[in-house]
Amino acid sequence: MTIVWFEGRLRDAEEPLVGALDHGITVGDGVFETMLVRDGRAFALTRHLARLARSATGLGLLPPDEDKIRDGVAAVLAVAPPETGRLRITVTAGPGPLGSGRDGWDQTVLVAAGPATVARASRAARVSWVRNERSAVAGLKTTSYAENVVALAAATEYGADEALLANTRGELCEGTGSNIVVERDGELLTPPLESGCLAGITRELLLEWAAAEGLPVREATLPYEVLDDVVQGRAHAALTSSTRNVSPLTALDGQEVAAGELCLAAQALFARKQGEDLDP
The missing domain is CATH 3.20.10.10 (D-amino Acid Aminotransferase, subunit A, domain 2)
Known part of the structure; x- marks a missing residue:
């Protein structure tokens, strides 16, 4: 079971959420973090958020809103089933033109969690x-x-x-x-x-x-x-x-x-x- 949070609230995992002109869709203009979920918590969340900000800055994006992302993480994990093992945070440059140039700063933020197992070998x-x-x-x-x-x-x-x-x-x-x-x-x-x-x-x-x-x-x-x-x-x-x-x-x-x-x-x-x- 996958739990999804988008724009301030939980969504159905099959619900269309990201626009066709989102720069993350058209040119892969975005950053993400994946982390282990253990005992209902995201492991090393603070370090992952710091790296997310570094990656965004490296792409020339504004640093993501950390409080907003933490709210999304908390909302997802609050209802995640026990088998949840992985959490992903994705931040894109938001809507943009059909090309590499950007024309705005409205970022798309999505948090999702689902099952995963740690590979022992x-x-x-x-x-x-x-x-x-x-x-x-x-x-x-x-x-x-x-x-x-x-x-x-x-x-x-x-x-x-x-x-x-x-x-x-x-x-x-x-x-x-x-x-x-x-x-x-x-x-x-x-x-x-x-x-x-x-x-x-x-x-x-x-x-x-x-x-x-x-x-x-x-x-x-x-x-x-x-x-x-x-x-x-x-x-x-x-x-x-x-x-x-x-x-x-x-x-x-x-x-x-x-x-x-x-x-x-x-x-x-x-x-x-x-x-x-x-x-x-």
Whole structure:
């Protein structure tokens, strides 16, 4: 069951809500956040709202009305059924012309919640396309997601649930909807933001919590070929995202791989810390 809030009140999930000329529909001019729902609350809501504002500013939009969004989140979660596991906030540039130019500042705001389960393990595949670390929207969580849709569709041909991308410099970057950590030589390494990857909330919390707990996790530039080591068993990897938390890779490019000891330790650490504070 999906619960939807739009323009100040709850709506039927099948009700037409967004106009045909909304810039989010015509050119993908918008930003969004997806977060885990646990015990009836949105996990790390404050951090997600801060990133939503950063993404909007990066697109040249006005910062979204945080109080309005929080009201929408509260309204949705107040009636959400127990199986609700995911909440999404979408903000678009609102009505606009049939082209890339904007002619107003009336934003469209929509909050929706529905079922989801956390992936305890992940299966990934490499794809031939790259992430452009010099893109105008690099590091922003925008609704222009067609590139990710195409890459993920290709990865599913290997039985994968995520696609892994290099950047234009041949460095390991990220997944279509996740960050990656590689376990090698007694450390967990994750690409720096300069690689063009999204500043993932789960990634951010793992770096903070690992530092406090003494788990060796740090940023490091890695060649895309490090994934060869994962396939050959010389390294391990895990994906991080709001609907995965920390999810060790158990297959890469259609080949089964073992979950690493540090990846499993990071998964356990994240689950414990998440249970202690739902808005860290």
